[in-house]
Amino acid sequence: MDAKSAARERFETSREGLIGLSHRIHAHPELGFEEEKSSAWLCEALADAGFSVDKGICDLPTAFRARAGSGPLHIGICAEYDSLPGIGHACGHNIIAASAVGAAIAAAKVADDVGLTISVIGTPAEEVGNAGGKILLLERGGFKGIHASMMVHPAPFDMLRSKIIAASMFEVHYTGKESHASAFPELGVNAADALTIAQTALGLLRQHIRATDRFHGIVTNGGAAPNVVPAHTSAKYIVRSETLAQLAELRPKVYKCFEAGALATGSKLSITGGDKPYAEMLHDGDMASFYRANSEALGRPFPNLGEWETRPTGSTDMGNVSLAMPSIHPMIGINSLPAVNHQPEFTAHCVSPDADKAMIDGALAMAWTCIDLATAPAIRSRLMAQP
Ligand SMILES: [Zn+2]
Numbered sequence: 533m534d535a536k537s538a539a540r541e542r543f544e545t546s547r548e549g550l551i552g553l554s555h556r557i558h559a560h561p562e563l564g565f566e567e568e569k570s571s572a573w574l575c576e577a578l579a580d581a582g583f584s585v586d587k588g589i590c591d592l593p594t595a596f597r598a599r600a601g602s603g604p605l606h607i608g609i610c611a612e613y614d615s616l617p618g619i620g621h622a623c624g625h626n627i628i629a630a631s632a633v634g635a636a637i638a639a640a641k642v643a644d645d646v647g648l649t650i651s652v653i654g655t656p657a658e659e660v661g662n663a664g665g666k667i668l669l670l671e672r673g674g675f676k677g678i679h680a681s682m683m684v685h686p687a688p689f690d691m692l693r694s695k696i697i698a699a700s701m702f703e704v705h706y707t708g709k710e711s712h713a714s715a716f717p718e719l720g721v722n723a724a725d726a727l728t729i730a731q732t733a734l735g736l737l738r739q740h741i742r743a744t745d746r747f748h749g750i751v752t753n754g755g756a757a758p759n760v761v762p763a764h765t766s767a768k769y770i771v772r773s774e775t776l777a778q779l780a781e782l783r784p785k786v787y788k789c790f791e792a793g794a795l796a797t798g799s800k801l802s803i804t805g806g807d808k809p810y811a812e813m814l815h816d817g818d819m820a821s822f823y824r825a826n827s828e829a830l831g832r833p834f835p836n837l838g839e840w841e842t843r844p845t846g847s848t849d850m851g852n853v854s855l856a857m858p859s860i861h862p863m864i865g866i867n868s869l870p871a872v873n874h875q876p877e878f879t880a881h882c883v884s885p886d887a888d889k890a891m892i893d894g895a896l897a898m899a900w901t902c903i904d905l906a907t908a909p910a911i912r913s914r915l916m917a918q919p
């Protein structure tokens with residue numbers, strides 16, 4: 533039996549368990565850095581399959597690394613398993629997690645025959661927007677020794693190389709002074725007005741940015757009572773640009789809008805976060821070509837998506853991984869339209885039969901891609917030449 537058939541045969545014996553794992557994570561959504569149950573279940577599944585598992589690596593309690601095989605080419609498969617506030621697994625990270633485990637179990641079956649070491653990297657908190665799990669793991673040696681990295685991410689439709697852009701999330705806090713809003717308004721300093729001015733300035737700035745730039749946010753504290761001049765207000769914002777370099781140009785312009793709010797009202801401004809942005813994604817050409825062929829062999833072609841091929845999508849800390857080593861991040865379709873990521877309707881789709889099929893196809897396409905990378909001498913040498 534060839535390596536791909538052997539990997540598939542091994543996957544089939546775990547198939548039902550992996551669907552159960554995906555559904556269990558979906559039924560118990562946990563926010564970033566709090567994914568205790570999800571990470572424990574993933575570690576348990578990998579340990580049961582014979583992986584050696586290190587939990588809580590790099591001072592991140594819900595991160596882990598699980599290894600099998602002892603070949604010279606070391607491939608990391610990233611698992612995400614955090615959810616979104618209020619709407620659960622609306623980004624389908626349950627599918628990412630189960631497909632990562634499935635891919636690793638399947639590839640591990642033939643790892644020593646083809647010269648592979650396979651590690652699943654459990655990467656918490658992808659949705660937080662700044663200093664995500666992969667960024668902290670990269671800084672702290674969590675990816676040490678790994679030559680190339682991959683994951684699949686659910687989406688309404690399949691997309692091999694989606695345009696993933698850089699992003700930076702930060703929090704804004706204004707401090708003014710309380711006063712009776714009617715009897716003594718002249719003694720108040722209105723921190724809510726500061727936010728209004730900032731939002732107006734941001735709206736005007738939108739005329740003068742690149743088509744691939746974005747900024748968007750929410751007010752997390754708008755004041756305490758209508759008859760008290762708001763003295764404390766806060767907001768969370770995300771700034772995005774095509775690349776980290778362009779983001780570095782845009783971010784100061786956005787910050788100036790918040791400074792304008794402070795200047796006009798006399799409030800004090802403080803900005804926190806934004807210090808560890810998500811990078812743009814560089815899709816490795818060879819890895820993407822193998823993934824495409826494997827996906828097609830599984831009956832999952834990549835449709836021509838027209839403008840979607842070049843339109844900016846979201847951002848992910850997998851971008852930071854892709855700048856550190858050859859990587860891919862294909863989007864795997866769960867046939868959810870009109871529901872799209874970050875909608876509660878998408879949450880419901882993430883345990884549908886189409887979602888389960890995506891988990892299975894994603895796992896096998898990744899496992900087969902690992903085998904291809906290990907058995908293509910020139911590509912294997914290129915990957916292993918990574919520092
Ligand atoms: Zn998301």
Ligand SMILES: [Zn+2]
Pocket residue numbers: 623624625658685
């Ligand atoms: Zn996501």
